[in-house]
Amino acid sequence: MFGKSSKINEFRLWGLLFTLFGMGLMILGTAGIVFWGQAGKVFAAIFMVIGMIAMLASVGIYFWAGMLSTSAIILNCPECGRHTKMLGKTDRCMYCKTKLTLDPAQATDLDDEDKEEIEEVKRTQPQS
Structure with missing residues (x-):
């Protein structure tokens, strides 16, 4: 992990990073439509799918951190x-x-x- 932080906060940090990464990819994909017109649609579709996968990964990480948090001492x-x-x-x-x-x-x-x-x-x- 990254260093001096509690384990639950580390999991939450990874969830946040995946969320920001996924949103950034989706925004970058949408920019492909603006700058490249028709050819940018394929670019946008690819980046939207990868961004959605990253967002789903962040949801999974947040869910996992929440479940760990309920059983923590x-x-x-x-x-x-x-x-x-x-x-x-x-x-x-x-x-x-x-x-x-x-x-x-x-x-x-x-x-x-x-x-x-x-x-x-x-x-x-x-x-x-």
Whole structure:
């Protein structure tokens, strides 16, 4: 993906990019009719179809992001205090971009007590 953003916002960004790309292609295709007259109709038809496919892809991406959003874990960001949604084991806050995790083994800023608990869990788990 692009970088420092939450996963849901990344999906929404891809949906927006496909929407803009599809609309741009359809506008470019319509410009073919204006500048090339009769010969531009084929150009316009091709670009309209490709633009529609891009628009349908954006609808699919937005639908997928919406479905992921309904099953996401909602938590309070420790940095900004706002409600944010988290997908997977690690994600970023939707507002302040702070790294979030529910897995203590992946957390970087731990107290001594938390580190001891992690070591104890590692010792009790069978080695594979």
